[in-house]
Amino acid sequence: MSPKAEIEIVRSVADLRARVRAWKSAGLTVGMVPTMGALHEGHLSLVRLAKTRADRVLASVFVNPTQFGPNEDFDAYPRDEGRDAELLAGAGCDLMFAPTVAEMYPPGASTTVTVAGVSEPLDGQARPGHFAGVATVVSKLLNQGQPDVAVFGEKDYQQLQVIKRLVADLDLPVEVLGAPTARAEDGLALSSRNAYLSDAERAQAPALGRALKAAAAALKGGARVDAVEAEALAAIQAAGFSSIDYFEVRGASDLSRLGPGPIVGEARILTAARLGKTRLIDNMGV
């Protein structure tokens, strides 16, 4: 029996920087995977992608309070640091950065990074303040870790576009990579929030991915955006989702509204909907 893989955990920015400085002094490149923990196969695929692009990989585990709205699930969000550490070690991650809220936001902290445009529709409407919280914490994490490359999942597609935008706009010296969404065998996008689903809801949930797949195929075949969106909304509702925040076909990088006719150029279909109290999001490229 081989011994369990272990990973070093640092909790302060100073310790994180000391480790990264040592790597860089040795001429090693650094990849970073920012996460909110509650890790699953999707996160681990990001670590593995980072490992193909950098000599050392660090993952941050931080449930960032500023990206949750007052009525959202910050307190309930799943946390299991021991398991996260084991999974990261098993995936070959070299360092885990797990700061406290006080380390990330000391008294007096008062700076916010906001991204206009790409952060405004979709989850920007459904979750006011969410992307300012994301943009600010990701700016901090990237400046703290100073990686050469940072990997984020396409599962949070709008977030990925917001991050690409802020990295370009603030001239952060890091390359941002998106990684494809990991899915369960029945097509459900892996998400830490899937843990909230009852068995019955878990059985209904793949309807979201199926609707995206059908919509992508229809759009590829030349169908009109308005017709595709209407059909998808009906299918998701019929599958038992209690409310649908959006199901929209948009430009792949600026998330501008496409349609109502057939699409021209690269598009992304994005959706968010609730099963009971659980809000699920998913998206697919066309």
Next chain:
Amino acid sequence: MSPKAEIEIVRSVADLRARVRAWKSAGLTVGMVPTMGALHEGHLSLVRLAKTRADRVLASVFVNPTQFGPNEDFDAYPRDEGRDAELLAGAGCDLMFAPTVAEMYPPGASTTVTVAGVSEPLDGQARPGHFAGVATVVSKLLNQGQPDVAVFGEKDYQQLQVIKRLVADLDLPVEVLGAPTARAEDGLALSSRNAYLSDAERAQAPALGRALKAAAAALKGGARVDAVEAEALAAIQAAGFSSIDYFEVRGASDLSRLGPGPIVGEARILTAARLGKTRLIDNMGV
């Protein structure tokens, strides 16, 4: 006769980074002095301070449109790149970064850095949007140049506090140094905007510095903040200033309002007033 000193000028972020990378690869530390050009002895004192703290010093010269209001002096702001380059070379600066507006803000740029609290009173009231423009461009410049230390003048004291705040909050890996205000013999704080003053206004202008000096002495002697402020306002008005945006005694680092009684702890007196169409600012520590 010794040959005129020369300085290399780069205009793209890529060229700037290549130069800085070469310095860092050689084990040299880097100091940066962000300016809007129209350089005077005050700026050169920042360069000289930077030279005492870093092996190589770069200065940026960029009149940043986003920190000017619609009715402010962006178009009229003095520009003389040839003279700026000569002065920087003479002060021993190693590199001048003079990007275009298009290089700094390419199409699609949509990210803003805002600092709550310290940026809200004083010039935050008098110049809406000004400090968001400053915070955003300084974030960009520091990420572009990646200096070990950056030097800013205390002449723009509130700006210095905003920058210290954002560097701490966004975890930018740079040390921010404030440098004392350079003054003419008659006490007028050196400023690129002094070039706007007529001869008569130039003769009236030192009243601002005199009022600050008198106020600092009175506060040190235990005078009440409200009395000191009232006396200074009267003195500045009597000296011919046409409008006074503020003359206020505030906490030295958080710029919280002090008074109305005598001060306790470290304070800063800040003022902004107009002589004709020229807006002058100045400040002094107590």
